[in-house]
Amino acid sequence: MAAPIIYRDIETPNIRSLAVYREKGGYKALEKALNDMSPAAVVEEVKKAKLVGRGGAGFPTGLKWELVSKDPATPRYIIANAEEGEPGTFKDRPILEQIPHRLIEGMAIAAYAVGAEEGVIVCRGEFMEPARILREAVAEAEEAGLLGERIMGKDFTFRVWVYRTAGAYICGEETSLLEALEGKPGMPRIRPPFPVNSGLWSKPTALNNVETFSNVPNIILEGADSYSSLGTEKNAGTKGYCIAGHVNKPGVYELPFGITLRDLIDNHAGGILDGRQLKCVFPGGASSSCLTPDNLDVVLDFPSVAAAGSMLGSAALMVVAEPTCMVEVSLRLARFFRHESCGKCIPCREGTCQTVRLLDGIQRGTGRKGDIDEILDLASVVRQSAFCGLGQACINPVVSCIKHFRQEFEEHLEGRAACCRKEEG
Amino acid sequence: MEVTIDGKKISLEGPVTVLEAARRAGVDIPTLCWHPRVSVLGACRLCMIEVEGINRLLAACTTQVSDGMTVLTDTPQLRKVRQTMLELLLCRHPLDCPTCVKGGECELQELTYRHSAPENRFPENPGPYAVTDPSPFVERDSEKCVLCRRCVRVCREVRGVTVLGAMERGYHKRVGTYFQQPLNSEFQEPYNCEFCGACIDICPVGALNSKVRKFRGRTWEGTTTDSVCPFCSVGCLLSLQVKEGELVRTVPREGPNNEDQACFRGRFGTDYVNATSRIITPxxxxxxxxxxxxxxxxxxxxxxxxxxxxxxxxxxxxxxxxxxxxxxxxxxxxxxxxxxxxxxxxLGLEELAGASRPWEDLEKADLIVVAGQDFTIFEPVAGVRIRVACGKTGAGLIVLDPRDALLGGEAGLWLRPPGEGLSLLLAGLLRTLAASHGDRLKAAGDDSFLASFPGGENGEVEKQLGLPEGSVEDLARRVAASVRVVFVGHRGWYDPEGSVPSLLKELDRLLSGEGTGMPLYLGRDCNxxxxxxxxxxxxxxxxxxxxxxxxxxxxxxxxxxxxxxxxxxxxxxxxxxxxxxxxxxxxxxxxxxxxxxxxxxxxxxxxxxxxxxxxxxxxxxxxxxxxxxxxxxxxxxxxLGKSLSPGSLPKGSPPGAASPVAPGGKLPSAGERFLVLRGIPIADHRIRLVEESAPLFPGPVVEAHPADLAALGLKSGDSVRVVSGGSELVRQVKADLKTPPGQVHLPCDPADAEMAAFVGESERPEGWPATLRKLAGLERAAGESKDQ
Missing domain, CATH: 3.40.50.740 (Rossmann fold)
Known part of the structure; x- marks a missing residue:
């Protein structure tokens, strides 16, 4: 099935260039918005399309833009979050590297809608190649009069900058990203105020994921009704599902919201690797709780995955097959979060540290009786008290592993597990 | 608004945080990273609360009160969170309380005493950091740091220095300096650590200590007496702790001039009273x-x-x-x-006889104009008041200071008139206000006053002072556009005739329309x-x-x-x-x-x-x-068979009789390479008695901007000859970012008698220009031996 919206035409040779992108109808949406629609009408259309943020929180994009456009403060800013830091997420990179103009067009339409004159694409530190491609695309668009002053002869000015942060997981969190963009250490801000009112340089800021912006040209060009004919009741359109781990065909698949987990694994990702048994799936990256084979029929949209006890997040599905050791999985995830905690608040900074210590003891069989419950107890406090989403979510995967595979943890603790002893020998 | 906190109903006006509301209601919520002097961080999570209708915990310090809110601050769940936070902190904190200097006033100790669980679930595992900072006065012990970042915030927000920052992330996070250098390393130039000690005061634990008072007495020993700082004229209030006839510690206390701040002289310089070199008999x-x-x-x-x-x-x-x-x-x-x-x-202060101007007035201003040289170096706490007022009210800031002393970089307009050109610039401002902004003035100008100052067309003044064209008009426009302007000046050696107070007073009189104009003017000494x-x-x-x-x-x-x-x-x-x-x-x-x-x-x-x-x-x-x-x-x-009697004194000349003195036509001219900038000695003989302060003195050097040195093929440490008029001085030159390009700064260290003689005795050509030349060969050898 050809990608209908965000990756549409991605296979077309040289779609990265402005010329080919325009041949395929690129910048027609911007033209339509500028010629035929008021900024308020653009916001209305996006609201009607039921577009929700693709970064992980699923916040309605139209509502976000409306809040920005109604804040009297100026200047306002458009920011594309191209951090893509969640392990297992690789849905934005194809856009950045292959269809950068779709992102730029989406940002320009957003700028028109909210009354912004400047935009920034904030890439993670490691995205050197995507940043280079983006800068080229921005220069091309400027040369063609699609960015800059009096775009398409209209009274509309919009410029785009490309910025790379120093590369930290936390910078994917929107307020940390803003801090980093302002040249400060990437650490989350107090919310409220939210970026819609007090974002970059304390000005109203529409900060959306790369994938979110890439949906916008389609909505404007084809109309909200056509767009929302795909997807589910709450989440319209398609999603770039990143599937990795023990499947035969890992990769990114653009599919409508509403597809089931089973369908994605079996019919798109080619089933479980080597015909092994599915053990669990982390549906939304490293910070999501795992789902077991019992959940295979869960519908992949934000509300349904939440109802199943996890979160869709950026739709980075990590598939784990038997006989993977879940203690090892937990420890790796815990180590990742210990490494990536920004260190601002006590529960996240110290809690991740203690979780690793406890898990390490469990894996080596040197832990104390009660360490498993200790982790659960600590997790309940950290989840309630951490400053930002990272801290609140970071112990979820470990807790879910313990919940579903407690026996494995106990075997390790008691020194009965064969899997993790081999290396020690 | 009405809120209920732990069953107590209180009504209050917003916006206010739950933490503040609770304190007003007499409900104690424990905090660690929160401090009234600095911005809110929300990092310690000790102040978590429950709010009715919200199914998650909130931090009291970051949550605004809303009408009808019902807050609980002490539930089993909250106690559990607090206990866990303290356990997590304590397992990374060395428990060497018996020898810790902070003992008795450690907030972590107090919180642990009141809120912690009887036992810590987590094994003790403090960080690997050693106490290494070789800088004077402040000891940094990162091992004890609880990462509340109060020091980082006070250093940046209150003192404007930003020597301390939060480094690394996660469990490697620590408070540190750039490149892990000492507090007063060259990497910090030109905004180096001033050793104000604000970080020591605000540190809740023993991570920042005074090296000077270490192990000289526990906080509760001896007697503590409230007094006043004997150094500059800001008038900071201090508490003096004396044990067995020795002054063992000085800390600032809340006062109308200093809020709760002091500088390195007030805090560490007071150690001079213990000096053994004092005179005890005639x-x-x-x-x-x-x-x-x-x-x-x-x-x-x-x-x-x-x-x-x-x-x-x-x-x-x-x-x-x-x-x-x-x-x-x-x-x-x-x-x-x-x-x-x-x-x-x-000199010049008689102009201000009888008038007073509280520092709080800065918070009523919409524009603060600071005039002087090395302003926040000589009176750091004045700088704090200005910075904090601007931060609080958003007032504009104009700085007239040739040297880069923190405030300049924070100002909306920063003019750098060379050394003694300040009075010329202020006279130019007065003239321009009268000529082009007469409608803004609330009092009539005094022509005879102005006539006593040299000067001319703005363009001429700008050229003489080396300021960009239009600077004076720009300055006047900004001043005229403000409703309430407060002038702050200080007495430096750049004003040998003492004419700046009268100029500031006249500016204040014209703009405020009040009979007795009164700038905030800092004299040179405490009284x-x-x-x-x-x-x-x-x-x-x-x-x-x-x-x-x-x-x-x-x-x-x-x-x-x-x-x-x-x-x-x-x-x-x-x-x-x-x-x-x-x-x-x-x-x-x-x-x-x-x-x-x-x-x-x-x-x-x-x-x-x-x-x-x-x-x-x-x-x-x-x-x-x-x-x-x-x-x-x-x-x-x-x-002599007499006795002291009040009222018998004929004064040399009655206060107020002195007429404003003209700056004597010392207009800088652009003909020679450098203009001499006479420095203000930062410390007198008392500070010199405090051994630890030695690294803070410039020593016998002359200072110039690195760009100028590079242009002359010079580097720090080279010997140079400074020639002005008929006098000359041979000194090592030091690159200094605080000195503006085109000027040479003579720090006027009082111990450097030869420099003092050069500064005091040279027949100054108009504007005090000088040339700077590198010493070569034999000449250099001679010059260097002269230095020693």
Whole structure:
């Protein structure tokens, strides 16, 4: 099935260039918005399309833009979050590297809608190649009069900058990203105020994921009704599902919201690797709780995955097959979060540290009786008290592993597990 | 708004956080990272609360109160969170409380005592950090740090310095400096650590300590007395802790001038009172042959000289208390033949007699204009007040300061008139306001006042001062566009004639329309305002050499420049009688010297620059035999058969009679390579007694901007010859980012007599230009040997 919206035409040779992108109808949406629609009408259309943020929180994009456009403060800013830091997420990179103009067009339409004159694409530190491609695309668009002053002869000015942060997981969190963009250490801000009112340089800021912006040209060009004919009741359109781990065909698949987990694994990702048994799936990256084979029929949209006890997040599905050791999985995830905690608040900074210590003891069989419950107890406090989403979510995967595979943890603790002893020998 | 906190109903006006509301309601919510002086961080999570209708916990410090909110601050769930936070902190914190300097006032200790679980679930595993910072005064012990970042915030937000920052992330996170350098490393230039000690005060644990007071006494030992700082004229209130006759600790306390801040002099410099080099008996004999004498002998000698003198004058320091100056005045009037009373370092301040201007006025201003040189270097706490006021109210800031002393970079407009050009610029501002913004002025201009200042067209002034074209008009426009302007100036050596106060006063009068315009003007010493009100300003009129000069606390030979009228006066006097605590340059020239108590050993009052009189309290006893100035003077008087009596003093010249003095036409000209910028000595002989302060002094060097040095092929450490007019000086040159390009800064370290002579005696060409040349070959060898 050809990608209908965000990756549409991605296979077309040289779609990265402005010329080919325009041949395929690129910048027609911007033209339509500028010629035929008021900024308020653009916001209305996006609201009607039921577009929700693709970064992980699923916040309605139209509502976000409306809040920005109604804040009297100026200047306002458009920011594309191209951090893509969640392990297992690789849905934005194809856009950045292959269809950068779709992102730029989406940002320009957003700028028109909210009354912004400047935009920034904030890439993670490691995205050197995507940043280079983006800068080229921005220069091309400027040369063609699609960015800059009096775009398409209209009274509309919009410029785009490309910025790379120093590369930290936390910078994917929107307020940390803003801090980093302002040249400060990437650490989350107090919310409220939210970026819609007090974002970059304390000005109203529409900060959306790369994938979110890439949906916008389609909505404007084809109309909200056509767009929302795909997807589910709450989440319209398609999603770039990143599937990795023990499947035969890992990769990114653009599919409508509403597809089931089973369908994605079996019919798109080619089933479980080597015909092994599915053990669990982390549906939304490293910070999501795992789902077991019992959940295979869960519908992949934000509300349904939440109802199943996890979160869709950026739709980075990590598939784990038997006989993977879940203690090892937990420890790796815990180590990742210990490494990536920004260190601002006590529960996240110290809690991740203690979780690793406890898990390490469990894996080596040197832990104390009660360490498993200790982790659960600590997790309940950290989840309630951490400053930002990272801290609140970071112990979820470990807790879910313990919940579903407690026996494995106990075997390790008691020194009965064969899997993790081999290396020690 | 009405909120209910733990069942207590209170009504309040917003916006206010739950934490503040709870404190007003008398409900205690524990905090660690929160501090009233700095911005909210929300990192410690100890202040978590439950709010009815919200199914997650919120931090009280970051949650705004809304009407009808019902808050619970003490539930089993919250207790559990607090206990866990403390467990997590304590397992990374070395539990060496028995030897920790913070013991007794450690917030972590207190929180643990009140909120922690009986046992810690997590094994103790403190970080690997060592105590390494070799800088003076402040010890950093990262192992004990709880990462509340209060020090980071106070350093940046209150002191404006940003020496400390949060480094790394996650469990590697720590508070550190750039490149892990010492606090006062060159990487920090030009905004280096000032050793204000604000970080020590705000640190809740023992991660930041005073190296000076370490192990000299626990916080609860000895006696603690409230007093006033004896250094600059801001007038910070201090608490002095004395143990076994030694001043072991000085900390700032809440005061109307300083809020809760101080600077390195107030905090660490007060250690001078413990110096063993102080004078404890009278000394007789001059210049090197001074020998201890008993009190009767010294009094007899002095009385003889007084009785035999034709004319005598009393010169007091403006660092004495009002009461001491009063006693000196009574003595001069009743005992001295033809006696007069003069004070040093009060020039120009008589203009402000009787007026007061509280620092809170800064918070009512929409524009603050700061005029001076090295403003926040000499009076850091004044800088704090200005910075905090601007941060609080969003008021605009204009800085007129040639040197880069923090505030310039924070200002909306920063003009850098060279050294002595400030009065020319202010006169230009006055003229432009009268000429182009007359409708903004609330009082009529005084033509005769302005006529006494040289100057001309704005373009001419700008050219002379090396300022960009249109600067003066831009300055005037910004001033005129503001509703309430407050001027802040300070007394530096850039204003030798003392004309800046009158100019600022006139500006204030025109703009505010009030009869007595009053800028916030900082004198040079802690009681400059008090001294200016009680005594005439030096130097004395030149007619006739006095037979007898008496100096109380004043050290004109050590702090003024050789060749100055006052220094000349002392060298010409037949007899010099000095009252002082230490053997200053002036004290060495005394025929008889009487010891004085230090500020910590006396009662009295200092009048601060805001016009506020503040009370000193005796924190310790003076050494046996050292008595108050009044007692000494009374002894002298009675041996002459007289007694001190108030109201008998003829003043040198009545306050207010001095007419504004023109800056003497010293306009810089662009003809030569550099303009000389005369520095303000940051410390007097008292600070020099504090050994740890040595690295803070510039030493015998001249300073210039690195770009200028590069252009001349010079680098730091090279020997240069500074030639101005007929004088020259050979010194090592140091790259200095605070000095503007095109100027050469002579730090005027009082210990550097040769530089002082160059600065004081050279016949200055107009504008004080100088050339700077690298010494070569043999010449350099000669120059270097001269340096040593």
């Amino acid at each position: 000394l007789l004999g001059r210049n090197g042959s001074q020998a201890p004498a008993d009190a009767d002998e010294a009094v007899r000698f002095a009385a003889e000289k007084i009785a035999g003198a034709r004319r005598a004058e009393m010169i007091v320091s403006s660092g004495l208390t009002g009461e001491e100056i009063e006693a000196a005045g009574e003595f001069a009037g009743a005992v001295l033949p033809g006696g007069t009373l003069r004070a040093v370092d009060t 400059s305002r008090g001294a200016a009100a009680a005594a005439a300003a030096g130097p004395p009129p030149p007619e006739g050499a006095p037979g007898l000069v008496l100096l109380a606390g004043a050290d004109p030979l050590g702090t003024a420049l050789p060749g100055s009228p006052l220094a000349k006066r002392i060298s010409e006097a037949e007899t010099v009688i000095v009252f002082d605590t230490f053997l200053t340059e002036t004290a060495r020239a005394a025929d008889v010297l009487f010891p004085l108590p230090t500020f910590a050993e006396k009662e009295g009052s200092f009048t601060s620059s805001s016009g506020l009189s503040q009370q000193l309290r005796q924190a310790m006893s003076p050494p046996p035999g050292v008595v108050s100035l009044r007692k000494t003077l009374e002894g002298l008087a009675s041996s």
